[in-house]
Amino acid sequence: MTQNWIEIGQLEDIPYLGSRVVKTGGTDIAIFKTATGAIFALEDKCPHKGGPLSQGIVHGKSVSCPLHNWNISLENGEVLGPDSGCSHVIPTQIIGDKVFLAFPVLSKATGTDG
Amino acid sequence: MKKKLVIIGNGMAGMRALEELLKIAPDEYIVTVFGAEPHVNYNRIMLSPVLAGEQKFDDIIINDQAWYESNDITLFTGEKTVTINRLNKTVVSDNDRIIPYDSLWIATGSDPFIIPVPGKDLDGVVTFRDIKDVNEMILASKTYQNAVVIGGGLLGLEAAYGLKRNGMNVTVIHLADTLMERQLDEAAGYLLKSDLENRDIAILTDANTKEIIGKDRVEAVKLADGREIPADLVVMAVGIRPSTTLAKDAGIDCNRGVIVNDHLQTSDPNIFAIGECAEHRGEVYGLVSPLYEMGRALAGFMAGYNSRYKGSVTSTKLKVTGVELFSAGDFSGGEGTEDIVLRDARRGIYKRLVIKDDRIIGAVLYGDVEDGPWYFQLLKDKDKIDDIRDHLIFGQSLSMGNTAVDPMAAVTALPLEAEICGCNGICKGTIISTITDKGLTSLDEVRAHTKASASCGSCTNLVEQVMALTLGNDYEAEAATAMCGCTDHTHADVRHLIQLNSLKEIPAVMQGLQWKTPNGCSKCRPALNYYLIAAWPGDYKDDYQSRYINERVHANIQKDGTYSVIPRMWGGLTTPNELRAIADVADKFDIPTVKVTGGQRIDLLGIEKQDLPGVWADLNAAGMVSGHAYGKSLRTVKTCVGQEWCRFGTQMSMSMGVALEKMAWGSWTPHKFKMAVSGCPRNCAEATIKDFGVVAVDSGWELHVGGNGGMVVRACDLLCKVETDEEVMEYAAAFMQLYREEGHYLERTAPWVERVGLGSIKDRIVDDKKNRKKLVKRFHISQKGNQDDPWADRVENNVHAHEFKPLAEVG
Secondary structure, X not given: OOOEEEEEEEHHHOOOOEEEEEEOOOOOEEEEEOOOOOEEEEEOXXXXXXXXXXXXXXXXXXXXXXXXXXXXXXXOOEEXXXXXXXXXXXXXXXXXXXXXXXXXXXXXXXXXXX | OOXXXXXXXXXXXXXXXXXXXXXXXXXXXXXXXXXXXXXXXXXXXXXXXXXXXXXXXXXXXXXXXXXXXXXXXXXXXXXXXXXXXOOOOEEEEOOOOEEEXXXXXXXXXXXXXXXXXXXXXXXXXXXXXXXXXXXXXHHHHHHOOEEEEEOOOHHHHHHHHHHHHOOOEEEEEOOOOOOOOOOOOHHHHHHHHHHHHHOOEEEEOOOOEEEEEEOOEEEEEEEOOOOEEEOOEEEXXXXXXXXXXXXXXXXXXXXXXXXXXXXXXXXXXXXXXXXXXXXXXXXXXXXXXXXXXXXXXXXXXXXXXXXXXXXXXXXXXOOOOXXXXXXEEOOOOOOOEEEEEEEEHHHOEEXXXXXXXXXXXXXXXXXXXXXXXXXXXXXXXXXXXXXXXXXXXXXXXHHOOOOXXXXXXXXXXXXXXXXXXXXXXXXXXXHHHHHHHHOOOOHHHHHHHHXXXXXXXXXXXXXXXXXXXXXXXXXXXXXXXXXXOOOOOOHHHHHXXXXXXXXXXXXXXXXXXXXXXXXXXXXXXXXXXXXXXXXXXXXXXXXXXXXXXXXXXXXXXXXXXXXXXXXXXXXXXXXXXXXXXXXXXXXXXXXXXXXXXXXXXXXXXXXOHHHHHHHHHHHHHOOXXXXXOXXXXXXXXXXXXXXXXXXXXXXXXXXXXXXXXXXXXXOEOOOOEEEEEEOOOOOOOOHHHOOEEEEEEOOEEEEEEOOEOOOOOEOXXXXXXXXXXXXXXXXXXXXXXXXXXXXXXXXXXXXXXXXXXXXXXXXXXXXXXXXXXXXXXXXXXXXXXXXXXXXXXXXXXXXXXXXXXXXXXXX
């Protein structure tokens, strides 16, 4: 699959242990920054009930969904712990202090019904 | 060759005796058990908490199927024994099963007594004896409204409380003029009656049931004086009768119960009787601890020892959450007896000791039962009390010269023979030696190995104190529940260590307390953030990223990712201008739903995140501020119209509500905090299910604490009565501050009050004026930085503006 790298903003625009949203034509994308400054991107949709992950609490390399507190791995989008499901990961790339996302790769979340 | 033991009855007495027997003589008997109920062995005295929804049936199972199997016990459940054939030493079941025995135990318990009135067989008339009865009551509570409990003894009152918890209107009909007259004297009975009436349970004493009315199902209960009480469910809880039919039919000597000697042996030396069905030295017991004492004696005798049962002295506790009563011994008074009485009406405390020949022969405690076990021990040991008589009524720590308030002092002072768990007859020494021998560290382990606090659970606190005493500093860290997977520390530890080590930032806490994860998780970070706010007011800088989204954006996230916004309406009051501004905002931002909340204000639902600052700006402009409907903080202060308008009102409830809200808004608390003010005892503001509820009476205000609605409704406890408006404000601030300092994060005041005990809260707020003033002062210090409207901060100062804008738009 060909990937289009699109610049979406500066590293410093994203708060540590926080997240920002990138609007697309379809599902929004959530960009996360961990305590160590690592950047990850997931579609902004929990595999459980579609909660906006960008609004969750970031800890370690995971985020807790604000609706029902499911924990999602930022690295692979997999649900952690006893539940199962997966949110789509969007590849990221940092060049200098700029953040790039790979498009178009959006496909549906592959979560099993919680 | 092994001997054959058959046990009729799979209840608490028989199985407890069997457990004891297996402990000391594991290989001597081949055991067969018949149980009429279709279950394994469960803890019958815990049926009340099951009815009240505080426990589940699974929680009260004592021995599961696997226990019977691993001990090679043949169990026939749902099978009634119909005949004992003493000639050829067999028993016959209703399935025509014939089992031979060498020794036979009759442990058939007792049957509920059904008063012989017309209508007793109608549908909807139940007893309270087994899990089937409990299920029937729970089912009835889902369809029907009105319950009548006949009998105001231990069982009846527990049934009444359970049915109330299931949402029914409950009336208790009691023949005598005092509730629990066999365990309580008139004064304590009165206190109990008013406590239950405050819980909205109607009590009719001196009431004689004449007839139960209804066609197919019960419709009402008719009293001898002609009154009719509507009823869709009638619970007969007037007493129990030892179940002796089987023994009588077999020609065994019976009186009220099956007559046994000190070895629990009946008139047939191969047949024994134990538990509620047995009559020993003219006594029949209906409480659990004698059953266990009998069990030990019987097991010892069957194992070849000369062990004897010498009768029991019993004490009583009532399993109604929040009602504390204790009674033991003889308190009927009479020749040569003296009373020592302490009453504290304001705190609802009554203590009475009955003394004869310088010894305690009876004790009734109400409201403060902490010293119950101590008095009970003195009573059982027949200790002379003339030396400590002056202080006796004030309890153990004072009487024994320990004036310093050390929570462990009482337990430390207890002798090793002191009984800690009355249900299971476990003394302090047994708990200590079991902990040491088996290396136990958790409460569950101690329960599993000793059974202490494994039955009614009311001694849990004592058992934990014995554990702490035995294990020293190892105890809390290992036994209590850790805050989350990131740490081994408990909430209480973390709070304590934050203070002790002057930890003032989340990373410092995690470093100092050896957190196992790099930056915590969604459970501990918000908790730590709160603990630091509470510990270092003014000093600590709120950690934005450790707050749940609702507190970050001052709105409530909805299922579709939109938000709802609720402006504050002080005491539930609003103005035409505010309403116009709300209407304009709703129009301007196309807000799809506008709803009145249960807290007397207006909720704007379905707002897109990026519109939030605009919505706030407009509401701010009309003078409205954030309602904190999203926060672990003061929510609303609900009021009724009170003396300002109401013809029944006795105080100005609206202005009191506004004053409270103006004082307390913006303060962060462990969990949400709701208040209400009612202008008269009709309590239209529903103040008695709030965290802090104020109810006006003629002479001032009643202050109620620790209530909530929600999944498990809890009515408030009465903290105290005060006279002036200033006192209301003072007590509210003190109570809130104590909760802020002690509550675990996400622990409402209801479980907090139950955890630390109402008595301890009264001690520190009502009785200790100095401490109250200090709490109030600390509350106001912490409020200084809290009353800046978070919306204005966002609108005027552009704080966290990035939160509301996308980083980029692509595609």
